[in-house]
Amino acid sequence: MEKENIILSVKDLVIKFKLRGDILTAIREASLDLYEGESLAIVGESGSGKSVFTKSFMGLLDGNGWIDSGSIIFEGEEISKYKREEDWIKIRGKKIAMVFQDPMTSLNPLRSIGKQVQEAVELHQGLKRDEAKKKTIEILKDVGITEPERRYRQYPHEFSGGMRQRVVIAIAIACTPKVLICDEPTTALDVTIQAQILDLLKGLKEKYKLTTIYITHDLGVVANVADRIAVMYAGDIVEIGKCEEVFYNGQHPYTWALLSSLPQLGVKGEDLFTIKGTPPNLFYEIKGDAFAPRNPRALKVDFIHKPPYFDVSPTHKAKTWILDPRSPKVEPPESIKILRAQWEVVSHG
Numbered sequence: 001m002e003k004e005n006i007i008l009s010v011k012d013l014v015i016k017f018k019l020r021g022d023i024l025t026a027i028r029e030a031s032l033d034l035y036e037g038e039s040l041a042i043v044g045e046s047g048s049g050k051s052v053f054t055k056s057f058m059g060l061l062d063g064n065g066w067i068d069s070g071s072i073i074f075e076g077e078e079i080s081k082y083k084r085e086e087d088w089i090k091i092r093g094k095k096i097a098m099v100f101q102d103p104m105t106s107l108n109p110l111r112s113i114g115k116q117v118q119e120a121v122e123l124h125q126g127l128k129r130d131e132a133k134k135k136t137i138e139i140l141k142d143v144g145i146t147e148p149e150r151r152y153r154q155y156p157h158e159f160s161g162g163m164r165q166r167v168v169i170a171i172a173i174a175c176t177p178k179v180l181i182c183d184e185p186t187t188a189l190d191v192t193i194q195a196q197i198l199d200l201l202k203g204l205k206e207k208y209k210l211t212t213i214y215i216t217h218d219l220g221v222v223a224n225v226a227d228r229i230a231v232m233y234a235g236d237i238v239e240i241g242k243c244e245e246v247f248y249n250g251q252h253p254y255t256w257a258l259l260s261s262l263p264q265l266g267v268k269g270e271d272l273f274t275i276k277g278t279p280p281n282l283f284y285e286i287k288g289d290a291f292a293p294r295n296p297r298a299l300k301v302d303f304i305h306k307p308p309y310f311d312v313s314p315t316h317k318a319k320t321w322i323l324d325p326r327s328p329k330v331e332p333p334e335s336i337k338i339l340r341a342q343w344e345v346v347s348h349g
C-alpha cells in the first residue's frame with residue numbers, strides 16, 4: 001500500500017455547522033489517505049458524517065458549515081484552503097465528481113438525456129456538435145443503455161429508476177473525473193438493479209481509470225465492490241482496512257455491531273443484532289470513544305480518553321482501546337467469532 005500514489009489526503013479534518021445559534025461538530029479530526037485507482041467504501045449509520053466528509057472534497061458544504069481545522073490535499077494541492085467558487089469549479093465535476101442516491105434530483109426533467117450528457121462532454125472534453133454527439137452515444141453505451149441513438153432523444157420520465165441512475169453516471173463520466181464519489185447510489189433501487197449498477201461502476205472504474213468512493217450504510221452492499229472499507233462513527237473513521245480485513249477481522253465494537261446486524265450473518269439462536277441507543281449529540285463535546293455509551297463491552301478508559309489508531313496490520317487500523325496491549329481481553333459477539341474463524345482460512349490459506 002505504501003508504494004501506491006495518494007491522490008487525496010485528509011488530515012485531522014474538523015467540520016462544524018452553525019444551527020439556530022449553536023455549533024455542531026459533524027466531522028471530528030478525521031483522516032484518510034485515498035490511493036489512486038482504489039475503490040474505497042465509507043460505511044456508517046445515518047448521521048455519521050459520510051456525506052459531509054465527502055462533500056467537503058468538492059467544496060459542497062451547506063452555507064452554514066465550514067472547515068474549522070485540518071486539511072484536504074488533492075493531487076498535492078491544499079484544496080481545503082479554497083475560499084472562492086472559481087477555485088472549486090476547477091475541481092468539482094472535472095476532477096472529483098459525485099453520483100447521488102436519487103437520480104431525479106440530478107436530472108433536468110425538461111431536457112433530453114442525450115443533451116444533458118452531451119452538455120458535460122462539450123464542457124469538459126472540449127468537443128463540438130457531431131464529435132460531442134458521437135462521444136455521448138459512446139458513453140451511453142458504456143453505461144449500459146441499449147439503443148443509445150434512440151434513447152439519446154428521450155426524457156428522464158421515459159427511463160426506469162435504474163436507467164436514470166445510469167444516465168447520472170454517464171454525466172459524471174463525461175466530465176472525465178479522477179475520483180468518483182457514489183453516495184448511496186443504489187439505495188433507491190431494487191436488489192437486482194442495485195447489483196447491476198454496482199457491477200457497472202466496477203467496470204467503468206477499470207475503463208475510465210477512476211478512483212471510487214462508495215458511501216453506504218450497508219456493509220453487505222460493499223463487500224463485492226470495495227478494495228478497502230472505512231467505518232465512520234460520529235464524524236470519525238474508527239476503523240479502516242482492506243475489505244476482507246474489516247469484514248472478517250473487524251476490531252472496533254462499532255464494526256462488530258454493523259457486521260452483526262447483517263441478515264446474512266445472523267447466527268442461529270442469536271437474535272439479529274440491532275445497535276441499541278442513539279449516536280451522540282454532536283452539539284456537545286464527546287469524551288473518550290464516541291461509541292462507548294452504546295457499547296455493551298465498553299472499557300472504563302473508553303469513557304475517559306479518545307482512543308488513537310492501533311495498527312492491526314500494515315493496511316488495517318482501528319481506534320479502539322481493545323487493541324491496547326494494556327487492556328483486558330474483550331470477547332467479541334458470537335457472529336464475529338464465526339467470521340474470525342473464516343478469516344483464519346482466508347488469510348492463512
Ligand SMILES: Nc1ncnc2c1ncn2[C@@H]1O[C@H](COP(=O)(O)OP(=O)(O)OP(=O)(O)O)[C@@H](O)[C@H]1O
Pocket residue numbers: 017018019024026044045046047048049050051052053062063064065217282
Ligand atoms: N447544513 C447542516 N446544518 C447542520 N447540521 C448538518 C448540516 N448538514 C449535515 N449536518 C449534520 O452533520 C451530521 C452528518 O451528516 P451526514 O449527512 O454527513 O451524515 P451521513 O452519514 O451521510 O448520513 P445519511 O446516511 O443519512 O446521509 C449529521 O448530524 C447532520 O445532521
